[in-house]
Amino acid sequence: MSETIRVLFLDRDGTINEDAGSYITSREQFRLIERAGEAVALARDAGFRIVVVTNQAGIARGITTIEEVEDLNRYLNELLSGWNTAYDRCYYCPSHPDYPNPLYDRFNACRKPETGMVERAIGDFLADGFVVDRSASFFIGDKMVDVECGLRSGLRPVLVRTGHNEERLCLERGILPEYVADDLYRAVTGHILV
Ligand SMILES: [Mg+2]
Structure with a gap:
Protein backbone atom coordinates (compact mmCIF):
# COMPACT_ATOMS: atom_id res chain seq x y z
CA MET A 1 0.00 0.00 0.00
CA TYR A 23 28.17 30.39 -10.29
CA ILE A 24 28.57 29.78 -6.57
CA THR A 25 31.57 27.56 -5.99
CA SER A 26 32.44 27.82 -2.30
CA ARG A 27 30.80 27.72 1.13
CA GLU A 28 31.93 31.32 1.72
CA GLN A 29 29.73 32.45 -1.20
CA PHE A 30 26.75 30.39 -0.08
CA ARG A 31 24.32 32.37 2.08
CA LEU A 32 20.69 31.61 2.79
CA ILE A 33 18.11 34.21 1.80
CA GLU A 34 16.47 35.81 4.81
CA ARG A 35 13.89 33.50 6.42
CA ALA A 36 14.43 30.78 3.79
CA GLY A 37 15.40 28.25 6.48
CA GLU A 38 12.27 29.09 8.43
CA ALA A 39 10.18 28.68 5.27
CA VAL A 40 11.57 25.20 4.60
CA ALA A 41 10.94 24.20 8.23
CA LEU A 42 7.34 25.44 8.11
CA ALA A 43 6.59 23.59 4.87
CA ARG A 44 8.20 20.36 6.04
CA ASP A 45 6.46 20.51 9.41
CA ALA A 46 3.18 20.91 7.49
CA GLY A 47 3.85 17.61 5.74
CA PHE A 48 5.56 18.62 2.51
CA ARG A 49 8.60 16.68 1.34
CA ILE A 50 11.31 19.09 0.22
CA VAL A 51 13.15 18.42 -3.06
CA VAL A 52 15.88 20.71 -4.38
CA VAL A 53 16.15 20.83 -8.19
CA THR A 54 19.07 22.88 -9.51
CA ASN A 55 20.70 23.54 -12.89
CA GLN A 56 24.47 23.48 -12.40
CA ALA A 57 25.79 23.95 -15.92
CA GLY A 58 28.93 25.49 -14.42
CA ILE A 59 30.10 21.88 -14.26
CA ALA A 60 29.91 21.38 -18.06
CA ARG A 61 31.41 24.85 -18.54
CA GLY A 62 34.38 24.05 -16.31
CA ILE A 63 33.59 26.84 -13.84
CA THR A 64 32.73 24.56 -10.95
CA THR A 65 33.09 20.84 -10.23
CA ILE A 66 30.79 18.00 -9.19
CA GLU A 67 32.65 17.89 -5.87
CA GLU A 68 32.02 21.59 -5.22
CA VAL A 69 28.34 21.35 -6.17
CA GLU A 70 27.82 18.29 -3.97
CA ASP A 71 29.66 19.96 -1.09
CA LEU A 72 27.36 22.99 -1.32
CA ASN A 73 24.32 20.72 -1.43
CA ARG A 74 25.54 19.08 1.80
CA TYR A 75 26.28 22.50 3.27
CA LEU A 76 22.70 23.58 2.53
CA ASN A 77 21.42 20.80 4.77
CA GLU A 78 23.97 21.72 7.44
CA LEU A 79 22.59 25.27 7.38
CA LEU A 80 18.97 24.04 7.40
CA SER A 81 19.72 21.98 10.50
CA GLY A 82 19.83 25.33 12.31
CA TRP A 83 16.04 25.34 11.88
CA ASN A 84 15.79 21.64 12.76
CA THR A 85 14.91 20.90 9.16
CA ALA A 86 16.42 19.52 5.96
CA TYR A 87 15.60 18.78 2.36
CA ASP A 88 14.60 15.21 1.57
CA ARG A 89 16.19 14.90 -1.87
CA CYS A 90 18.43 17.01 -4.09
CA TYR A 91 19.05 16.75 -7.84
CA TYR A 92 21.39 18.80 -9.98
CA CYS A 93 21.91 18.94 -13.73
CA PRO A 94 25.56 19.32 -14.84
CA SER A 95 24.98 19.75 -18.58
CA HIS A 96 24.42 22.64 -20.97
CA PRO A 97 23.50 22.32 -24.65
CA ASP A 98 25.95 25.11 -25.61
CA TYR A 99 28.84 23.36 -23.84
CA PRO A 100 28.81 19.80 -25.16
CA ASN A 101 30.71 17.40 -22.96
CA PRO A 102 30.67 13.63 -23.44
CA LEU A 103 30.54 13.20 -19.66
CA TYR A 104 27.36 15.21 -19.21
CA ASP A 105 25.40 15.33 -22.49
CA ARG A 106 23.20 12.42 -21.42
CA PHE A 107 21.76 14.74 -18.75
CA ASN A 108 20.43 17.30 -21.25
CA ALA A 109 16.84 16.17 -20.62
CA CYS A 110 17.36 17.14 -16.98
CA ARG A 111 18.18 20.77 -17.55
CA LYS A 112 15.25 22.96 -16.53
CA PRO A 113 12.84 23.77 -18.16
CA GLU A 114 13.09 20.08 -19.10
CA THR A 115 11.45 17.92 -16.46
CA GLY A 116 14.01 15.13 -16.03
CA MET A 117 14.94 15.98 -12.43
CA VAL A 118 11.31 16.27 -11.31
CA GLU A 119 10.41 12.96 -12.96
CA ARG A 120 13.41 11.28 -11.40
CA ALA A 121 12.45 12.55 -7.95
CA ILE A 122 8.88 11.34 -8.40
CA GLY A 123 10.19 7.96 -9.56
CA ASP A 124 12.55 7.72 -6.58
CA PHE A 125 9.69 8.47 -4.18
CA LEU A 126 7.58 5.80 -5.91
CA ALA A 127 10.39 3.26 -5.47
CA ASP A 128 10.20 4.03 -1.74
CA GLY A 129 6.41 3.53 -1.70
CA PHE A 130 5.29 7.15 -1.96
CA VAL A 131 3.02 8.53 -4.70
CA VAL A 132 3.46 12.24 -5.36
CA ASP A 133 0.20 14.15 -5.71
CA ARG A 134 1.26 16.59 -8.43
CA SER A 135 -1.88 18.73 -8.19
CA ALA A 136 -1.09 19.40 -4.52
CA SER A 137 2.64 19.91 -5.07
CA PHE A 138 4.49 23.13 -5.89
CA PHE A 139 7.57 24.25 -7.77
CA ILE A 140 9.14 27.47 -6.48
CA GLY A 141 11.90 29.32 -8.29
CA ASP A 142 13.24 32.70 -9.35
CA LYS A 143 13.51 32.08 -13.10
CA MET A 144 11.13 31.48 -15.98
CA VAL A 145 12.66 28.02 -16.50
CA ASP A 146 11.48 27.10 -13.00
CA VAL A 147 7.92 28.19 -13.76
CA GLU A 148 8.00 26.36 -17.10
CA CYS A 149 9.40 23.19 -15.51
CA GLY A 150 6.64 23.31 -12.89
CA LEU A 151 3.95 23.78 -15.54
CA ARG A 152 5.29 21.00 -17.76
CA SER A 153 5.46 18.65 -14.76
CA GLY A 154 1.86 19.25 -13.74
CA LEU A 155 2.95 21.02 -10.55
CA ARG A 156 1.75 24.36 -9.20
CA PRO A 157 4.42 26.96 -10.10
CA VAL A 158 5.31 29.87 -7.84
CA LEU A 159 7.78 32.61 -8.77
CA VAL A 160 9.86 34.46 -6.18
CA ARG A 161 11.22 37.96 -6.67
CA THR A 162 14.61 37.12 -5.16
CA GLY A 163 17.59 36.04 -7.30
CA HIS A 164 17.05 36.84 -10.96
CA ASN A 165 13.36 37.75 -10.46
CA GLU A 166 12.09 36.98 -13.95
CA GLU A 167 8.54 38.16 -13.26
CA ARG A 168 8.55 40.51 -16.25
CA LEU A 169 10.02 37.89 -18.60
CA CYS A 170 7.35 35.39 -17.51
CA LEU A 171 4.63 37.93 -18.30
CA GLU A 172 6.14 38.76 -21.69
CA ARG A 173 6.41 35.10 -22.67
CA GLY A 174 3.10 34.02 -21.18
CA ILE A 175 4.78 31.48 -18.89
CA LEU A 176 2.67 32.29 -15.89
CA PRO A 177 3.05 31.14 -12.29
CA GLU A 178 -0.08 30.81 -10.19
CA TYR A 179 1.46 33.11 -7.58
CA VAL A 180 4.33 35.59 -7.28
CA ALA A 181 5.90 36.20 -3.86
CA ASP A 182 8.62 38.53 -2.67
CA ASP A 183 10.64 35.59 -1.34
CA LEU A 184 10.45 31.94 -0.32
CA TYR A 185 9.13 32.72 3.17
CA ARG A 186 6.27 34.76 1.75
CA ALA A 187 5.55 32.11 -0.88
CA VAL A 188 5.19 29.47 1.82
CA THR A 189 3.28 31.54 4.36
CA GLY A 190 1.23 33.63 1.91
CA HIS A 191 0.22 30.98 -0.57
CA ILE A 192 1.22 27.41 0.15
CA LEU A 193 0.25 26.99 3.78
CA VAL A 194 -2.96 29.04 3.59
MG1 LIG B 1 17.56 30.15 -9.44
Missing part, protein backbone atom coordinates in the same frame (compact mmCIF):
# COMPACT_ATOMS: atom_id res chain seq x y z
CA SER A 2 1.57 3.28 -1.05
CA GLU A 3 1.17 6.59 0.69
CA THR A 4 0.31 9.80 -1.17
CA ILE A 5 2.59 12.75 -0.44
CA ARG A 6 2.84 16.42 -1.31
CA VAL A 7 6.18 17.81 -2.42
CA LEU A 8 7.67 21.28 -2.43
CA PHE A 9 10.16 21.36 -5.30
CA LEU A 10 12.63 24.19 -4.79
CA ASP A 11 15.15 25.78 -7.07
CA ARG A 12 18.39 26.40 -5.16
CA ASP A 13 20.35 29.52 -6.25
CA GLY A 14 18.26 32.69 -6.00
CA THR A 15 15.42 30.88 -4.25
CA ILE A 16 16.92 29.32 -1.09
CA ASN A 17 20.35 30.93 -1.15
CA GLU A 18 21.44 34.28 -2.51
CA ASP A 19 22.42 34.28 -6.16
CA ALA A 20 25.53 36.38 -6.61
CA GLY A 21 24.92 36.56 -10.37
CA SER A 22 27.55 33.97 -11.28
Whole structure:
Protein backbone atom coordinates (compact mmCIF):
# COMPACT_ATOMS: atom_id res chain seq x y z
CA MET A 1 0.00 0.00 0.00
CA SER A 2 1.57 3.28 -1.05
CA GLU A 3 1.17 6.59 0.69
CA THR A 4 0.31 9.80 -1.17
CA ILE A 5 2.59 12.75 -0.44
CA ARG A 6 2.84 16.42 -1.31
CA VAL A 7 6.18 17.81 -2.42
CA LEU A 8 7.67 21.28 -2.43
CA PHE A 9 10.16 21.36 -5.30
CA LEU A 10 12.63 24.19 -4.79
CA ASP A 11 15.15 25.78 -7.07
CA ARG A 12 18.39 26.40 -5.16
CA ASP A 13 20.35 29.52 -6.25
CA GLY A 14 18.26 32.69 -6.00
CA THR A 15 15.42 30.88 -4.25
CA ILE A 16 16.92 29.32 -1.09
CA ASN A 17 20.35 30.93 -1.15
CA GLU A 18 21.44 34.28 -2.51
CA ASP A 19 22.42 34.28 -6.16
CA ALA A 20 25.53 36.38 -6.61
CA GLY A 21 24.92 36.56 -10.37
CA SER A 22 27.55 33.97 -11.28
CA TYR A 23 28.17 30.39 -10.29
CA ILE A 24 28.57 29.78 -6.57
CA THR A 25 31.57 27.56 -5.99
CA SER A 26 32.44 27.82 -2.30
CA ARG A 27 30.80 27.72 1.13
CA GLU A 28 31.93 31.32 1.72
CA GLN A 29 29.73 32.45 -1.20
CA PHE A 30 26.75 30.39 -0.08
CA ARG A 31 24.32 32.37 2.08
CA LEU A 32 20.69 31.61 2.79
CA ILE A 33 18.11 34.21 1.80
CA GLU A 34 16.47 35.81 4.81
CA ARG A 35 13.89 33.50 6.42
CA ALA A 36 14.43 30.78 3.79
CA GLY A 37 15.40 28.25 6.48
CA GLU A 38 12.27 29.09 8.43
CA ALA A 39 10.18 28.68 5.27
CA VAL A 40 11.57 25.20 4.60
CA ALA A 41 10.94 24.20 8.23
CA LEU A 42 7.34 25.44 8.11
CA ALA A 43 6.59 23.59 4.87
CA ARG A 44 8.20 20.36 6.04
CA ASP A 45 6.46 20.51 9.41
CA ALA A 46 3.18 20.91 7.49
CA GLY A 47 3.85 17.61 5.74
CA PHE A 48 5.56 18.62 2.51
CA ARG A 49 8.60 16.68 1.34
CA ILE A 50 11.31 19.09 0.22
CA VAL A 51 13.15 18.42 -3.06
CA VAL A 52 15.88 20.71 -4.38
CA VAL A 53 16.15 20.83 -8.19
CA THR A 54 19.07 22.88 -9.51
CA ASN A 55 20.70 23.54 -12.89
CA GLN A 56 24.47 23.48 -12.40
CA ALA A 57 25.79 23.95 -15.92
CA GLY A 58 28.93 25.49 -14.42
CA ILE A 59 30.10 21.88 -14.26
CA ALA A 60 29.91 21.38 -18.06
CA ARG A 61 31.41 24.85 -18.54
CA GLY A 62 34.38 24.05 -16.31
CA ILE A 63 33.59 26.84 -13.84
CA THR A 64 32.73 24.56 -10.95
CA THR A 65 33.09 20.84 -10.23
CA ILE A 66 30.79 18.00 -9.19
CA GLU A 67 32.65 17.89 -5.87
CA GLU A 68 32.02 21.59 -5.22
CA VAL A 69 28.34 21.35 -6.17
CA GLU A 70 27.82 18.29 -3.97
CA ASP A 71 29.66 19.96 -1.09
CA LEU A 72 27.36 22.99 -1.32
CA ASN A 73 24.32 20.72 -1.43
CA ARG A 74 25.54 19.08 1.80
CA TYR A 75 26.28 22.50 3.27
CA LEU A 76 22.70 23.58 2.53
CA ASN A 77 21.42 20.80 4.77
CA GLU A 78 23.97 21.72 7.44
CA LEU A 79 22.59 25.27 7.38
CA LEU A 80 18.97 24.04 7.40
CA SER A 81 19.72 21.98 10.50
CA GLY A 82 19.83 25.33 12.31
CA TRP A 83 16.04 25.34 11.88
CA ASN A 84 15.79 21.64 12.76
CA THR A 85 14.91 20.90 9.16
CA ALA A 86 16.42 19.52 5.96
CA TYR A 87 15.60 18.78 2.36
CA ASP A 88 14.60 15.21 1.57
CA ARG A 89 16.19 14.90 -1.87
CA CYS A 90 18.43 17.01 -4.09
CA TYR A 91 19.05 16.75 -7.84
CA TYR A 92 21.39 18.80 -9.98
CA CYS A 93 21.91 18.94 -13.73
CA PRO A 94 25.56 19.32 -14.84
CA SER A 95 24.98 19.75 -18.58
CA HIS A 96 24.42 22.64 -20.97
CA PRO A 97 23.50 22.32 -24.65
CA ASP A 98 25.95 25.11 -25.61
CA TYR A 99 28.84 23.36 -23.84
CA PRO A 100 28.81 19.80 -25.16
CA ASN A 101 30.71 17.40 -22.96
CA PRO A 102 30.67 13.63 -23.44
CA LEU A 103 30.54 13.20 -19.66
CA TYR A 104 27.36 15.21 -19.21
CA ASP A 105 25.40 15.33 -22.49
CA ARG A 106 23.20 12.42 -21.42
CA PHE A 107 21.76 14.74 -18.75
CA ASN A 108 20.43 17.30 -21.25
CA ALA A 109 16.84 16.17 -20.62
CA CYS A 110 17.36 17.14 -16.98
CA ARG A 111 18.18 20.77 -17.55
CA LYS A 112 15.25 22.96 -16.53
CA PRO A 113 12.84 23.77 -18.16
CA GLU A 114 13.09 20.08 -19.10
CA THR A 115 11.45 17.92 -16.46
CA GLY A 116 14.01 15.13 -16.03
CA MET A 117 14.94 15.98 -12.43
CA VAL A 118 11.31 16.27 -11.31
CA GLU A 119 10.41 12.96 -12.96
CA ARG A 120 13.41 11.28 -11.40
CA ALA A 121 12.45 12.55 -7.95
CA ILE A 122 8.88 11.34 -8.40
CA GLY A 123 10.19 7.96 -9.56
CA ASP A 124 12.55 7.72 -6.58
CA PHE A 125 9.69 8.47 -4.18
CA LEU A 126 7.58 5.80 -5.91
CA ALA A 127 10.39 3.26 -5.47
CA ASP A 128 10.20 4.03 -1.74
CA GLY A 129 6.41 3.53 -1.70
CA PHE A 130 5.29 7.15 -1.96
CA VAL A 131 3.02 8.53 -4.70
CA VAL A 132 3.46 12.24 -5.36
CA ASP A 133 0.20 14.15 -5.71
CA ARG A 134 1.26 16.59 -8.43
CA SER A 135 -1.88 18.73 -8.19
CA ALA A 136 -1.09 19.40 -4.52
CA SER A 137 2.64 19.91 -5.07
CA PHE A 138 4.49 23.13 -5.89
CA PHE A 139 7.57 24.25 -7.77
CA ILE A 140 9.14 27.47 -6.48
CA GLY A 141 11.90 29.32 -8.29
CA ASP A 142 13.24 32.70 -9.35
CA LYS A 143 13.51 32.08 -13.10
CA MET A 144 11.13 31.48 -15.98
CA VAL A 145 12.66 28.02 -16.50
CA ASP A 146 11.48 27.10 -13.00
CA VAL A 147 7.92 28.19 -13.76
CA GLU A 148 8.00 26.36 -17.10
CA CYS A 149 9.40 23.19 -15.51
CA GLY A 150 6.64 23.31 -12.89
CA LEU A 151 3.95 23.78 -15.54
CA ARG A 152 5.29 21.00 -17.76
CA SER A 153 5.46 18.65 -14.76
CA GLY A 154 1.86 19.25 -13.74
CA LEU A 155 2.95 21.02 -10.55
CA ARG A 156 1.75 24.36 -9.20
CA PRO A 157 4.42 26.96 -10.10
CA VAL A 158 5.31 29.87 -7.84
CA LEU A 159 7.78 32.61 -8.77
CA VAL A 160 9.86 34.46 -6.18
CA ARG A 161 11.22 37.96 -6.67
CA THR A 162 14.61 37.12 -5.16
CA GLY A 163 17.59 36.04 -7.30
CA HIS A 164 17.05 36.84 -10.96
CA ASN A 165 13.36 37.75 -10.46
CA GLU A 166 12.09 36.98 -13.95
CA GLU A 167 8.54 38.16 -13.26
CA ARG A 168 8.55 40.51 -16.25
CA LEU A 169 10.02 37.89 -18.60
CA CYS A 170 7.35 35.39 -17.51
CA LEU A 171 4.63 37.93 -18.30
CA GLU A 172 6.14 38.76 -21.69
CA ARG A 173 6.41 35.10 -22.67
CA GLY A 174 3.10 34.02 -21.18
CA ILE A 175 4.78 31.48 -18.89
CA LEU A 176 2.67 32.29 -15.89
CA PRO A 177 3.05 31.14 -12.29
CA GLU A 178 -0.08 30.81 -10.19
CA TYR A 179 1.46 33.11 -7.58
CA VAL A 180 4.33 35.59 -7.28
CA ALA A 181 5.90 36.20 -3.86
CA ASP A 182 8.62 38.53 -2.67
CA ASP A 183 10.64 35.59 -1.34
CA LEU A 184 10.45 31.94 -0.32
CA TYR A 185 9.13 32.72 3.17
CA ARG A 186 6.27 34.76 1.75
CA ALA A 187 5.55 32.11 -0.88
CA VAL A 188 5.19 29.47 1.82
CA THR A 189 3.28 31.54 4.36
CA GLY A 190 1.23 33.63 1.91
CA HIS A 191 0.22 30.98 -0.57
CA ILE A 192 1.22 27.41 0.15
CA LEU A 193 0.25 26.99 3.78
CA VAL A 194 -2.96 29.04 3.59
MG1 LIG B 1 17.56 30.15 -9.44
